[in-house]
Amino acid sequence: MNSFKNIIEYIMKTRSKFLRIVVPIIALSLYFFLLSFNNVYTETYDIEPLTTARETIRSPITIENQQETKRKTREVYQSVQDRFDISTEIAQEQIGYIAEIFNAVEKLEAESMKEDDSDAPVPLNNREKVERLKQLISNSITEKVDDSVFLRLIDVSPEEREQGEELFITYVQEVYETGVRTANMNSAIESIKENIRYSTLDDNLIEALQELTEFVIVENSFYDADKTEEARKQAASTVEPVMINAGEVIVREGETITNEVYEKLQLVGLLNEDRNVFPVIGLAILILLIGSIIFYEMNRIDNYKRLDKGAIASILLISFFVVSLMKTISLFTTHANELFFIVPVATGVLLVKQLINERLAIVLTALYAILGGIIFNGQIPGTLNIEAVVYFFFSQFAAIVCLMNVKDRLSIVRSGIGMSIANIVTILLFVFLSFEKYSLADLLLLSGYGLASAFLSAVLTIGLLPFFETGLGILSDIKLLQLSSPNQPLLKKILTEAPGTYHHSIMVANLSETACDAIGANGLLARVAAYYHDIGKTVRPHYFIENQLSIKNPHDMISPEQSAEIIIRHPYDGAELLKKHRMPKEIIDVAMQHHGTTLLKYFYFKEKEQNPTTREADFRYPGPKPQTKEAAVISICDSVEAAVRSLQEPTEEKIEEIVSNIVNERLMDGQLDECPLTIKEVKIVHQTICETLKGIFHSRIQYPSKEAK
The missing domain is CATH 1.10.3210 (Hypothetical protein af1432)
Known part of the structure; x- marks a missing residue:
């Protein structure tokens, strides 16, 4: 009988706790969900290609444009030029022919000088010299080089011929180093001839070298399929994925929705309502977690018999007030005007610390900061404003820490001073971490926002505290000190x-x-x-x-x-x-x-x-x-x-x-x-x-x- 009675008492107690705690938390969670719903919900559009956009449409998510990435990769792949293997052996062989010709001419001249000093027969004539010269050089040269070239080289003075040899070899080496292919052989030959033509050499030597160019310049650069493919693959691997970033403008109001724009709209899910359910599910899970944490803390306070109707009402009203305040200011916030710095978000935790306890205030600090990150995300689903999260957390935490040794309402003002310092330091943190350059006027403006946030938090706390003390019958430390x-x-x-x-x-x-x-x-x-x-x-x-x-x-x-x-x-x-x-x-x-x-x-x-x-x-x-x-x-x-x-x-x-x-x-x-x-x-x-x-x-x-x- 006693066991049955205990079960009934337990059920009644559980039911009472459900009505006192769970129902208010459900109401609070629903309010959070409704207030932040449009920050994660993706609006869809019923539009057709080649029509005019009625409003500026931004991407709700960050996603890769795979089709554009493939196109860009293909362009880079095709833009890579063919790779050729330059043969140094051919270049050395052809330059060796040049040296062989000039060495043979020098040797021929040396023989002629000996014949002049002796009692030998009459020296050879030019024709005979050419024949003698052809005997001194390779058949591969004589077969391709005309006798007139040899004759002109013989007629040139040794000094002029030496200078011409040196200059000619230099030009040939330069051409071979860059590679001579079938496609550019004529241009390579013409380039050497052009350089020789404008030199200060003897005209006969110039003509000989120009004719000799056609013999010396041969193909030494050959297409390499493996190197070409490797180069193209390497170039393609360096292509960065083409991303459509969250918040990026896809089409502006009044612009034509081209097929490319239409494909982007389809890609980011603005033409497909099925994608909208996922951010909503994510928000619901987050709100469920937040509600569970608040339930745990309220149940813990209730176990110590300190959770009366006034405390429950205070938690609800303070949470309603803080989140509503953030939502209202977010409506006027833009990327250029970061008004979240001015939100007096610390008002809530200051009130909670004085009316209930410090532990709950610290827990709500984190929860309010997370909600602020969603509310100030610029209505871009799937993103959090990390700056807002960090700023709200440190601002509220500083307020809790600085509200110590409460003796009167001026303690809240003194807490505001510590809050101001924390706000300004956090703002400077963002400035130094940012790649953007801020002017002195911008720094003063943002710092002014931080000071205003701390001042408003202190003033609102002082103003709202009597309402909770008197209207809800909650006893705070300040009220106790007054009594x-x-x-x-x-x-x-x-x-x-x-x-x-x-x-x-x-x-x-x-x-x-x-x-x-x-x-x-x-x-x-x-x-x-x-x-x-x-x-x-x-x-x-x-x-x-x-x-x-x-x-x-x-x-x-x-x-x-x-x-x-x-x-x-x-x-x-x-x-x-x-x-x-x-x-x-x-x-x-x-x-x-x-x-x-x-x-x-x-x-x-x-x-x-x-x-x-x-x-x-x-x-x-x-x-x-x-x-x-x-x-x-x-x-x-x-x-x-x-x-x-x-x-x-x-x-x-x-x-x-x-x-x-x-x-x-x-x-x-x-x-x-x-x-x-x-x-x-x-x-x-x-x-x-x-x-x-x-x-x-x-x-x-x-x-x-x-x-x-």
């Missing part, structure tokens, strides 16, 4: 009407704050709640012993039952008084819960002496028991402070004993059953209270009186 001011009317009321209670509340506040900080609870909330926990005693202050200064105890004149009724009433009188002054619910709860359902032992046993049939339930506080860590700690500290104050000589041993007895009594009486305190945390609270009390009631020097002196 802790001695100038608060209720604190003045305690001080003037119940000064003993005021001193007691201050002591309880010090103990509670120290103990809560030790276990990770909200120490500031514990301190402020302790200030007000006994406000109900101001209704009948003289019935409480700490306020009975130089007066007779009024309880001596009434029955224990009446006394118990008055004492038991003070938590609920205090709650009503706090509600009347519209104090936060957390403080009202502490005032009602700090005695739980404990027994008013003094009056119970006093009444039991007179009436043995007295019921214990009549002398117990009606409750409720402490529901939070802060309320439980205050309930322990309240009893401990009153007990220790009653000691004549509060030694360390007595303090330890009293604290142990009170803590154990609360545990055994079940007063801590409904709060999330663990046994380990109870031990820490016990130890912390003892250390604090020992510091307060430390040993002092006993100064002698005048009589003793």
Whole structure:
């Protein structure tokens, strides 16, 4: 039966959590999805080739134009010229013929000089010299070179012939180095002849060399199919793919949609509605992940019993506000005007840190930054504005880090200074990483955007914080600090009407704050709640012993039952008084819960002496028991402070004993059953209270009186 009951309770609890957390997150996720839908959805067009574009159309994706890449590769392949293998052996052989001819002429002249010096017969005539010369050179030369060439070479002076040989060989080598093919042989020959014609050589030598050119110049460059194919493949491999980049203008308004433009539109999916579903699915997955993370964090807060309706409403409203603000500014943002730098995105996390906790603020920092990257993507599906993501993240994170030691609303302004520095540094980061050149005016403008973002974030946070505190009943640190001011009317009321209670509340506040900080609870909330926990005693202050200064105890004149009724009433009188002054619910709860359902032992046993049939339930506080860590700690500290104050000589041993007895009594009486305190945390609270009390009631020097002196 009990198991079935537990199952029913679990189902009801799960259903309650579903309604409180899951439903709001679904609503928030749908809002995120609808707001960023047009940033990923690709609009399609019903157009035909050779018509006029009614608007400027940009590519929604980055994709390779394979057909254009093939065409470009084919052009490069075909543009590579044929490769030829130049034969150096042929060149050396032909140049060797030139040297052989000139060497034979020199040898012939040397023989003629010997014949002139001797008594030999008459020297040879020119005809005979030519015949003799032909005997000295190879048949391969004589068969192709006319005798007139030899005759002209013989008639030239040795100096002129040597100069001509050197010049001729130089021209021939130059031609052979570049390669002589069948196609360019005539032009090579004409080139050498032209150079010889305009030289300063003898006319006969010029004519001989020009005729000799036709013999010397032969084909020495031959087509190489392998090298040609390799060169073409290498050239084709260097061709970069032709890409259509996201955001690239495909056709402008008023231009004709040619077949090439139409093919591009078809390629990027602007004519095919089937492609649009994929970016939408991707966005849905992203929103699902974001919603899951927010659910996890909200469920974690709920497990600590800190997720009330006000906190849920705050998360929803803040998220709605931040994302709507980014979307609105994105409508006016262009590539030339980067207005995302001016978005006061840190407003949301500043509010979350103060209204809920820092951990959730850090998580939302990352989530808001990712959403900002989508919203500011220029409505180009498949892309994220990485600059916006980085800028939003560092701006929000700096705001969280700089909002430390909150004492008043000016702390938010001081946080804005740190935020400004972070914004400007991030902007300079983008400038230095960019290949674009920014002028000084551009830097000043972008820096001004960063300063404006920080200033607006601080101002909006200060302006919106009272709305969440008052409208949704959420208690922030700033509100707590305001409530802790001695100038608060209720604190003045305690001080003037119940000064003993005021001193007691201050002591309880010090103990509670120290103990809560030790276990990770909200120490500031514990301190402020302790200030007000006994406000109900101001209704009948003289019935409480700490306020009975130089007066007779009024309880001596009434029955224990009446006394118990008055004492038991003070938590609920205090709650009503706090509600009347519209104090936060957390403080009202502490005032009602700090005695739980404990027994008013003094009056119970006093009444039991007179009436043995007295019921214990009549002398117990009606409750409720402490529901939070802060309320439980205050309930322990309240009893401990009153007990220790009653000691004549509060030694360390007595303090330890009293604290142990009170803590154990609360545990055994079940007063801590409904709060999330663990046994380990109870031990820490016990130890912390003892250390604090020992510091307060430390040993002092006993100064002698005048009589003793």
